[in-house]
Amino acid sequence: MKEFVVIHDYLVSEAVVGDWEGEEEHVAENLNEIYHTLYDYAEEDIEPEILNQLLALVWEHWIGQEALAEIESEDISDWCLHVLQNREQYLEN
Template identity: 75%
Template sequence: MKEFVVIHDFLVTEAIVGDWDGQEELVAERINEIYHTLYDLAEEDIETEVLMALLALVWDTWIGQESLPDIESEDIYDWCRHILDNREQHLYQE
Protein backbone atom coordinates (compact mmCIF):
# COMPACT_ATOMS: atom_id res chain seq x y z
CA MET A 1 0.00 0.00 0.00
CA LYS A 2 1.25 3.39 -1.04
CA GLU A 3 0.76 5.07 2.32
CA PHE A 4 3.40 2.81 3.89
CA VAL A 5 6.14 4.18 1.63
CA VAL A 6 7.84 7.31 2.92
CA ILE A 7 8.90 9.24 -0.17
CA HIS A 8 11.28 11.40 1.87
CA ASP A 9 13.44 8.30 2.46
CA PHE A 10 14.29 8.34 -1.26
CA LEU A 11 14.91 12.05 -1.86
CA VAL A 12 18.46 13.21 -2.52
CA THR A 13 20.58 16.29 -1.90
CA GLU A 14 23.36 17.93 -3.89
CA ALA A 15 25.92 16.09 -1.78
CA ILE A 16 24.46 12.70 -2.67
CA VAL A 17 24.32 13.09 -6.47
CA GLY A 18 28.05 13.58 -6.82
CA ASP A 19 29.96 15.83 -9.21
CA TRP A 20 27.89 17.29 -12.05
CA ASP A 21 30.17 20.19 -12.99
CA GLY A 22 28.27 22.76 -10.96
CA GLN A 23 24.82 21.34 -11.77
CA GLU A 24 24.46 19.29 -8.61
CA GLU A 25 21.48 21.31 -7.34
CA LEU A 26 19.64 20.92 -10.64
CA VAL A 27 20.39 17.19 -10.80
CA ALA A 28 19.11 16.69 -7.25
CA GLU A 29 15.94 18.59 -8.16
CA ARG A 30 15.38 16.43 -11.25
CA ILE A 31 15.94 13.16 -9.39
CA ASN A 32 13.56 14.29 -6.64
CA GLU A 33 10.99 15.34 -9.25
CA ILE A 34 11.18 11.85 -10.75
CA TYR A 35 10.68 10.28 -7.31
CA HIS A 36 7.70 12.51 -6.55
CA THR A 37 6.11 12.00 -9.97
CA LEU A 38 6.42 8.23 -9.79
CA TYR A 39 5.00 8.20 -6.27
CA ASP A 40 2.13 10.52 -7.19
CA LEU A 41 1.20 8.51 -10.27
CA ALA A 42 1.25 5.16 -8.46
CA GLU A 43 -2.18 3.83 -7.58
CA GLU A 44 -3.17 4.01 -3.92
CA ASP A 45 -3.37 0.23 -3.57
CA ILE A 46 0.01 -0.55 -5.14
CA GLU A 47 1.91 -3.15 -3.14
CA THR A 48 4.48 -1.54 -0.87
CA GLU A 49 7.30 -3.77 -2.12
CA VAL A 50 6.46 -3.01 -5.75
CA LEU A 51 6.44 0.74 -5.21
CA MET A 52 9.73 0.61 -3.31
CA ALA A 53 11.32 -1.43 -6.10
CA LEU A 54 10.05 1.03 -8.72
CA LEU A 55 11.41 3.95 -6.72
CA ALA A 56 14.77 2.17 -6.49
CA LEU A 57 14.82 2.09 -10.30
CA VAL A 58 14.93 5.88 -10.36
CA TRP A 59 18.44 6.12 -8.97
CA ASP A 60 19.71 3.10 -10.88
CA THR A 61 18.32 4.41 -14.16
CA TRP A 62 18.96 8.14 -13.96
CA ILE A 63 22.07 8.96 -11.91
CA GLY A 64 24.43 8.12 -14.76
CA GLN A 65 22.44 9.82 -17.52
CA GLU A 66 24.21 12.86 -18.93
CA SER A 67 20.83 14.26 -20.05
CA LEU A 68 19.52 14.39 -16.47
CA PRO A 69 20.05 18.15 -15.92
CA ASP A 70 18.17 18.93 -19.14
CA ILE A 71 15.18 16.59 -18.80
CA GLU A 72 11.79 18.30 -18.91
CA SER A 73 8.87 17.64 -16.56
CA GLU A 74 6.84 16.21 -19.45
CA ASP A 75 9.57 13.65 -20.14
CA ILE A 76 9.73 12.77 -16.45
CA TYR A 77 5.97 12.21 -16.42
CA ASP A 78 6.17 10.04 -19.55
CA TRP A 79 9.00 7.92 -18.10
CA CYS A 80 7.17 7.43 -14.80
CA ARG A 81 3.94 6.51 -16.58
CA HIS A 82 5.88 3.99 -18.72
CA ILE A 83 7.53 2.44 -15.66
CA LEU A 84 4.20 2.04 -13.88
CA ASP A 85 2.43 0.68 -16.97
CA ASN A 86 5.22 -1.81 -17.65
CA ARG A 87 6.29 -2.63 -14.12
CA GLU A 88 6.42 -6.39 -14.71
CA GLN A 89 8.96 -5.89 -17.48
CA HIS A 90 11.14 -3.64 -15.31
CA LEU A 91 10.87 -5.50 -12.02
CA TYR A 92 11.00 -9.11 -13.08
CA GLN A 93 13.75 -9.13 -15.69
CA GLU A 94 16.06 -12.08 -15.58
Protein backbone atom coordinates in the same frame (compact mmCIF):
# COMPACT_ATOMS: atom_id res chain seq x y z
CA MET B 1 -1.35 0.98 0.33
CA LYS B 2 1.20 3.37 -1.04
CA GLU B 3 0.82 5.41 2.16
CA PHE B 4 3.07 2.80 3.78
CA VAL B 5 5.95 3.95 1.55
CA VAL B 6 7.81 6.99 2.86
CA ILE B 7 8.81 9.05 -0.16
CA HIS B 8 11.22 11.11 1.93
CA ASP B 9 13.41 8.02 2.31
CA TYR B 10 14.25 8.33 -1.38
CA LEU B 11 14.73 12.07 -1.86
CA VAL B 12 18.29 13.26 -2.46
CA SER B 13 20.35 16.36 -1.90
CA GLU B 14 23.05 17.82 -4.10
CA ALA B 15 25.64 16.31 -1.75
CA VAL B 16 24.81 12.74 -2.81
CA VAL B 17 24.39 13.01 -6.60
CA GLY B 18 28.09 13.25 -7.35
CA ASP B 19 29.91 15.66 -9.62
CA TRP B 20 27.72 17.26 -12.26
CA GLU B 21 30.03 20.18 -13.08
CA GLY B 22 28.09 22.76 -11.06
CA GLU B 23 24.66 21.31 -11.85
CA GLU B 24 24.39 19.19 -8.69
CA GLU B 25 21.47 21.15 -7.23
CA HIS B 26 19.52 20.99 -10.49
CA VAL B 27 20.22 17.26 -10.86
CA ALA B 28 19.02 16.62 -7.31
CA GLU B 29 15.84 18.61 -8.01
CA ASN B 30 15.21 16.60 -11.17
CA LEU B 31 15.76 13.30 -9.37
CA ASN B 32 13.41 14.37 -6.61
CA GLU B 33 10.81 15.37 -9.19
CA ILE B 34 11.06 11.90 -10.71
CA TYR B 35 10.59 10.30 -7.29
CA HIS B 36 7.58 12.47 -6.49
CA THR B 37 5.99 11.99 -9.90
CA LEU B 38 6.36 8.21 -9.79
CA TYR B 39 4.92 8.13 -6.29
CA ASP B 40 2.04 10.44 -7.20
CA TYR B 41 1.15 8.45 -10.33
CA ALA B 42 1.21 5.08 -8.55
CA GLU B 43 -2.24 3.76 -7.78
CA GLU B 44 -3.37 4.02 -4.16
CA ASP B 45 -3.57 0.26 -3.72
CA ILE B 46 -0.12 -0.57 -5.14
CA GLU B 47 1.78 -3.09 -3.06
CA PRO B 48 4.38 -1.22 -0.97
CA GLU B 49 7.08 -3.69 -1.99
CA ILE B 50 6.40 -3.02 -5.68
CA LEU B 51 6.43 0.74 -5.18
CA ASN B 52 9.68 0.53 -3.21
CA GLN B 53 11.27 -1.47 -6.04
CA LEU B 54 10.10 1.07 -8.62
CA LEU B 55 11.38 3.98 -6.56
CA ALA B 56 14.75 2.24 -6.16
CA LEU B 57 14.83 1.90 -9.94
CA VAL B 58 14.89 5.69 -10.29
CA TRP B 59 18.41 5.97 -8.85
CA GLU B 60 19.67 2.92 -10.72
CA HIS B 61 18.33 4.17 -14.03
CA TRP B 62 18.99 7.91 -13.85
CA ILE B 63 22.10 8.67 -11.78
CA GLY B 64 24.54 7.99 -14.62
CA GLN B 65 22.46 9.54 -17.39
CA GLU B 66 23.65 12.85 -18.80
CA ALA B 67 20.03 13.66 -19.69
CA LEU B 68 19.25 13.97 -15.99
CA ALA B 69 20.65 17.51 -15.98
CA GLU B 70 18.37 18.57 -18.83
CA ILE B 71 15.19 16.52 -18.44
CA GLU B 72 11.90 18.43 -18.54
CA SER B 73 8.79 17.80 -16.44
CA GLU B 74 6.88 16.44 -19.44
CA ASP B 75 9.59 13.85 -20.06
CA ILE B 76 9.63 12.94 -16.37
CA SER B 77 5.88 12.43 -16.49
CA ASP B 78 6.15 10.26 -19.61
CA TRP B 79 8.93 8.13 -18.11
CA CYS B 80 7.05 7.58 -14.85
CA LEU B 81 3.86 6.58 -16.66
CA HIS B 82 5.86 4.20 -18.84
CA VAL B 83 7.50 2.56 -15.82
CA LEU B 84 4.20 2.12 -14.02
CA GLN B 85 2.46 0.73 -17.10
CA ASN B 86 5.33 -1.66 -17.83
CA ARG B 87 6.38 -2.47 -14.28
CA GLU B 88 6.63 -6.22 -14.93
CA GLN B 89 9.39 -5.59 -17.46
CA TYR B 90 11.35 -3.46 -14.99
CA LEU B 91 10.83 -5.72 -11.99
CA GLU B 92 11.91 -8.89 -13.79
CA ASN B 93 15.45 -7.63 -14.27
